[in-house]
Amino acid sequence: MDRISGVRKIMRQIELFRKGIDKEYAKLTFKRFRDESFDFKEIPASSGVYGIHPYPAMFHFLVVRKLLKEFSKRGDFVLDPFMGSGVSAVECLISGRNFIGYDINPLAVLIAKVRTTPIKSNLLLEVLEHIIQDFKNQKPEFLEFDNIYYWFDKEVVKDLSRLRQSIFKIEDSVARDFFKVVFSDTVRRVSKARYDEFKLVRKRENNSIRVLKIFKEIALKNIGLLVRFYENFPPTKTILILEERDILNGIPLEDESIDLVITSPPYGDSRTTVAYGQFSKLPLRWLGIEKDVDKVSLGAKIREIHYNLPSEILYKYIEKIAIEDRKRAKEVFSYYEDLYYSIRIISQKVKRDGLVCFVVGNRKVKGLELPTDKISVDFFSAEGFEHQITIIREISRKRMPHKNSPSNIRGIKDSTMKYEYIVILKKLN
Numbered sequence: 001m002d003r004i005s006g007v008r009k010i011m012r013q014i015e016l017f018r019k020g021i022d023k024e025y026a027k028l029t030f031k032r033f034r035d036e037s038f039d040f041k042e043i044p045a046s047s048g049v050y051g052i053h054p055y056p057a058m059f060h061f062l063v064v065r066k067l068l069k070e071f072s073k074r075g076d077f078v079l080d081p082f083m084g085s086g087v088s089a090v091e092c093l094i095s096g097r098n099f100i101g102y103d104i105n106p107l108a109v110l111i112a113k114v115r116t117t118p119i120k121s122n123l124l125l126e127v128l129e130h131i132i133q134d135f136k137n138q139k140p141e142f143l144e145f146d147n148i149y150y151w152f153d154k155e156v157v158k159d160l161s162r163l164r165q166s167i168f169k170i171e172d173s174v175a176r177d178f179f180k181v182v183f184s185d186t187v188r189r190v191s192k193a194r195y196d197e198f199k200l201v202r203k204r205e206n207n208s209i210r211v212l213k214i215f216k217e218i219a220l221k222n223i224g225l226l227v228r229f230y231e232n233f234p235p236t237k238t239i240l241i242l243e244e245r246d247i248l249n250g251i252p253l254e255d256e257s258i259d260l261v262i263t264s265p266p267y268g269d270s271r272t273t274v275a276y277g278q279f280s281k282l283p284l285r286w287l288g289i290e291k292d293v294d295k296v297s298l299g300a301k302i303r304e305i306h307y308n309l310p311s312e313i314l315y316k317y318i319e320k321i322a323i324e325d326r327k328r329a330k331e332v333f334s335y336y337e338d339l340y341y342s343i344r345i346i347s348q349k350v351k352r353d354g355l356v357c358f359v360v361g362n363r364k365v366k367g368l369e370l371p372t373d374k375i376s377v378d379f380f381s382a383e384g385f386e387h388q389i390t391i392i393r394e395i396s397r398k399r400m401p402h403k404n405s406p407s408n409i410r411g412i413k414d415s416t417m418k419y420e421y422i423v424i425l426k427k428l429n
């Protein structure tokens, strides 16, 4: 059974489902089915190097590993235009695939760079020792920004300011980036915002915060994770390009140069789905690389609805929403319009016969579950792709908030996505 390749296994399941052996599959439409072997429920997505800094809606590394094994070979060029914290980048690095990744969020790019850069523990421990000494001798120059004392106690601001000064002085850029990521996680932990929320929500006061102690604990944990991971999975000599970029402005690669795209776009606009910007706001301010990520992510700019997008099913849903709430329909439309533009840009870069694994969540708006997986198939089909199959996997409850506010009304919440859809498409000749 182990030796049956994933594709063959998938084909077998389709066969079973066609014969009506499994009643649950029988309810689903052809080419879209639930596959529990993609759930990896027992293994946390934040294992190993992926435990370095949390990131919202992170890929499960075993899903990426399985897709890479199934749909690519060593030396292939893999693109992730929404790479987030770089799970696909790490998986390519350890499996000999060349990788190009982009993200609009500077914090995501920083985390991705650190996770893909094996460093010797001696160097990191030496620098950590140096930071701790320097911190103690440092005269703090207090950082200031709007509402800083709403989010941090005065003593915490003082200590974070000292730490920041020490980190910015590190000469080795690789070590500096590593400790910036430790610092970012420290900022999130010592702030008055709730650590386990993606949105910026204030929690109760906590008076006994020891910033340096927390920083040191995170640093030692991250050093252990990085070093052990690359001992077990040695990096290969591949091309690795990680860049901050709004991909709606284009992708600077030759057309038809990519063998495989593995990516997961935002599931909807940042206001009502995952707020990457709010998640990153305080660390970005402290790191001096502030950017209002939520104002530039997919669907941030609200536009009038027009009927030029190549998906009938999309308009059925837009019209249903518009009957109840025209403004909300425009918001939803704007997200899908951006998604379509991004798909057009991505499609140009894929070789003929090349594959795309597009991982999406079907979010709810006004009680309606929007079939983003099917809409994505329509968008890719318009760019010369053929839908191969869609695999449905269950999302770990830890990775996504349990409830969100799809109606955008305070207090009214609904359960968020339980499943994600791995849409697999092939570019035709």
Ligand SMILES: C[S@@+](CC[C@H](N)C(=O)[O-])C[C@H]1O[C@@H](n2cnc3c(N)ncnc32)[C@H](O)[C@@H]1O
Binding pocket: 055, 056, 057, 058, 059, 081, 082, 083, 084, 085, 086, 087, 088, 102, 103, 104, 105, 108, 245, 246, 247, 248, 263, 264, 265, 266, 267, 276, 293, 296, 297, 298
């Ligand atoms: C679902 S997350 C990807 C998570 C990623 N797979 C991981 O493992 O961490 C979607 C990402 O798309 C990024 N994004 C949103 N709009 C973008 C744009 N126009 N260009 C590039 N990246 C964008 C967000 O910042 C976010 O990191």
